[in-house]
Amino acid sequence: MEDYSTFALSETERDGGQILLCRTYAYSDITVELLNYDEDLMSRSIPVKEFSGVLTSVTELTHDIRLLKVELEKPLKFWAGQFVELGVPSAGVTRSYSMASTPGTPNQLEFIIRKYPEGAFSSLLDTTLTPGTAVTVKGPFGTCLRREGRPGPMLLVGGGSGMSPLWSILQDHIASGEQRPIRFFYGGRAKRDLFMLEEFAAIAKSLPDFQFIPVLSQAGPDDAWTGETGFVHEALKRIMGEQQLSGEIDAYACGPVPMVDAALLVLQELGVDPSNTHADKFTPASATAPNLAH
Numbered sequence: 117m118e119d120y121s122t123f124a125l126s127e128t129e130r131d132g133g134q135i136l137l138c139r140t141y142a143y144s145d146i147t148v149e150l151l152n153y154d155e156d157l158m159s160r161s162i163p164v165k166e167f168s169g170v171l172t173s174v175t176e177l178t179h180d181i182r183l184l185k186v187e188l189e190k191p192l193k194f195w196a197g198q199f200v201e202l203g204v205p206s207a208g209v210t211r212s213y214s215m216a217s218t219p220g221t222p223n224q225l226e227f228i229i230r231k232y233p234e235g236a237f238s239s240l241l242d243t244t245l246t247p248g249t250a251v252t253v254k255g256p257f258g259t260c261l262r263r264e265g266r267p268g269p270m271l272l273v274g275g276g277s278g279m280s281p282l283w284s285i286l287q288d289h290i291a292s293g294e295q296r297p298i299r300f301f302y303g304g305r306a307k308r309d310l311f312m313l314e315e316f317a318a319i320a321k322s323l324p325d326f327q328f329i330p331v332l333s334q335a336g337p338d339d340a341w342t343g344e345t346g347f348v349h350e351a352l353k354r355i356m357g358e359q360q361l362s363g364e365i366d367a368y369a370c371g372p373v374p375m376v377d378a379a380l381l382v383l384q385e386l387g388v389d390p391s392n393t394h395a396d397k398f399t400p401a402s403a404t405a406p407n408l409a410h
């Protein structure tokens with residue numbers, strides 16, 4: 117294996133014999149056993165291609181989250197929930213970002229990106245990344261994509277910029293016209309971390325059985341918060357335990373690694389079939405090697 121992020125493969129996982137195929141070279145013939153082979157997923161695979169594009173706008177959603185819009189020279193075919201490698205050639209940096217837009221607008225991509233003050237890519241958001249900046253896009257990647265034609269409840273669980281793929285999945289679901297109960301759990305620290313609340317209120321009015329459940333872990337007196345508190349996985353466990361929705365659930369969890377790990381454990385406890393559980397952990401690229409691209 118070449119250099120890799122310890123966020124992607126912990127020492128315990130490595131000692132248990134796990135490897136990262138994306139960082140591994142085979143020097144002789146190997147036999148690969150496909151576990152949990154998903155025929156539906158395989159039939160939806162899309163060849164990875166490279167695109168060039170231009171940044172058309174950067175909008176402030178919260179104090180540290182931005183909405184980025186990119187216009188591509190040719191359409192990118194993808195499924196809601198997938199991600200691409202977004203590059204800024206003038207800054208020499210590439211990072212993985214999930215589309216917030218839907219496959220219905222394959223030339224106009226949107227991304228919800230969280231700023232890290234020291235981040236090689238995200239710190240450029242309010243400086244170098246201005247409308248007109250040339251970008252590259254490579255993809256699509258990822259298996260956390262919306263499964264179609266499921267009658268049971270859909271669970272969306274996210275925090276921070278984990279909103280990006282979940283918003284795409286939700287919009288794609290709405291556009292499909294399918295009807296199913298939806299519970300969307302979203303975690304933030306304080307009220308200032310929440311955004312698109314008006315859009316969620318409008319969706320709640322238009323869909324028959326939809327609940328958006330924001331959960332704040334550090335709400336202060338100034339927040340005057342009367343909603344759910346604690347960590348998002350705790351609210352997920354409590355509320356889903358109380359609601360006892362009937363039907364086979366499929367679940368999507370996206371965002372920071374610890375949040376997704378905690379949510380996956382709760383989903384297991386709630387009895388969601390692992391084959392119906394889909395997740396993308398927003399693993400930092402530079403935990404061990406500063407310029408390592410995904």
Ligand SMILES: Cc1cc2nc3c(=O)[nH]c(=O)nc-3n(C[C@H](O)[C@H](O)[C@H](O)COP(=O)(O)OP(=O)(O)OC[C@H]3O[C@@H](n4cnc5c(N)ncnc54)[C@H](O)[C@@H]3O)c2cc1C
Nearest residue numbers: 212213214229230232235236237238277280398399400402
């Ligand atoms: C499959 C996938 C999909 C992703 N989708 C999105 C998305 O839709 N939106 C989005 O905002 N991000 C997403 N990410 C994360 C993204 O790829 C970058 O890792 C992130 O934007 C930080 O990159 P950077 O260059 O700004 O920071 P880097 O230069 O890579 O890191 C600099 C420092 O910032 C801090 N930092 C960076 N990332 C994190 C983190 N996740 N948690 C805690 N501290 C961190 C650390 O201190 C780090 O040392 C995704 C990641 C993956 C793997």
